[in-house]
Amino acid sequence: MKILIVDDDMTVRELLRVILKDYTTFEADDGEKAVRMYQELKPDIVLMDLFMPKMDGIEATRKILEIDPEAVVIGVTAFHSNKGDELMKAGAKEIISKPFTRKWIVEAISRYAKV
Known part of the structure; x- marks a missing residue:
């Protein structure tokens, strides 16, 4: 399973990468990169931060779902x-x-993992 981690905080990305070490992970540090990477990689799940430079998580989520209405985006935010x-x-x-x-x-990943 491929998981795209989207967060502008490098420490959060590193922590998620360690937690998800059994999966193939990719990382983006802003919403624009996340949308581009989604198009290229078609990950199974996107873990999306809310506040980021260039494009926030709300707009990036909308754009990803325009590309793929079946996309699974899980928000990960302090807000x-x-x-x-x-x-x-x-x-x-x-x-x-x-x-x-x-x-x-x-638990969230397992809820949306494709069997």
Whole structure:
């Protein structure tokens, strides 16, 4: 399974990469790169931050779902309480709040993993 990690914080990307070491992971540090990488790689799941330079997670989620309406985008953000609804309206399947636990990430991935 391929997972695209999208976050402008290198530490968060590294942590997610370690948690997801059993999967093939790719990383983008802004929404524009995420959309380009989605088109090229067609990952099974996208873990999407909310606030990033160039293009935020809301717009990137919309664009990814325009490319592929079946895309699975999971929001991973510290701003769940005030912006999470916007990410859900853009098409995210669910939101995981930062700080997150390994368990939350693994459980979310397993919910959407294609068998």
